[in-house]
Amino acid sequence: MLSRRLLTLYFILVLVAMTWVSWYACTAPSITSLPEYAGKGLNVIGGYVTVCSEPWGLATMFDAYFGFLAFWLYVAWREQTIASRLSWFVALMLLGNFAIAAYVLLCLKQSGDETDLGKVFFTRKVA
Numbered sequence: 001m002l003s004r005r006l007l008t009l010y011f012i013l014v015l016v017a018m019t020w021v022s023w024y025a026c027t028a029p030s031i032t033s034l035p036e037y038a039g040k041g042l043n044v045i046g047g048y049v050t051v052c053s054e055p056w057g058l059a060t061m062f063d064a065y066f067g068f069l070a071f072w073l074y075v076a077w078r079e080q081t082i083a084s085r086l087s088w089f090v091a092l093m094l095l096g097n098f099a100i101a102a103y104v105l106l107c108l109k110q111s112g113d114e115t116d117l118g119k120v121f122f123t124r125k126v127a
Contacts, residue, residue, distance in 0.1 A: 001115050008108055014101040068092045071100055080125050 051057035075088045091099040111120040 003117055004108065004115060004120075007117070008105065011101040011104045014097055015105075018097050018101070064096060065093070068096055068100075071103075075103060078121075078124055 048061075052061055069092075072089050072092045075092070076085045079085050079088065088099070088103065091102075095102075107120055114120050
């Protein structure tokens with residue numbers, strides 16, 4: 001039961017931290033104060049292009065998206081319908097760790113009082 005609570009707390013922390021850092025990124029002074037961005041600003045796509053133009057930024061994006069894809073392979077194994085698999089793929093590619101935390105919390109909620117985390121996470125859903 002302690003492991004279940006710790007997982008729940010961890011993924012709630014992920015949601016809170018991701019919400020905070022996303023808010024911070026949207027409101028804090030950033031690269032948009034540089035002369036080449038004066039008056040233009042950056043949106044999400046512009047930020048993505050800017051990050052990927054730096055070698056370590058590109059490496060970080062590869063790392064993140066390979067991780068999201070690896071988690072999606074687990075989700076695709078666990079989920080039974082094509083619609084659910086595709087929906088979670090889109091959510092993971094667009095929302096990243098927000099979607100991962102939501103999926104884990106949903107698994108924990110749907111498992112009721114099950115204390116065996118192996119059964120919670122490594123049992124395929126039935127259609």
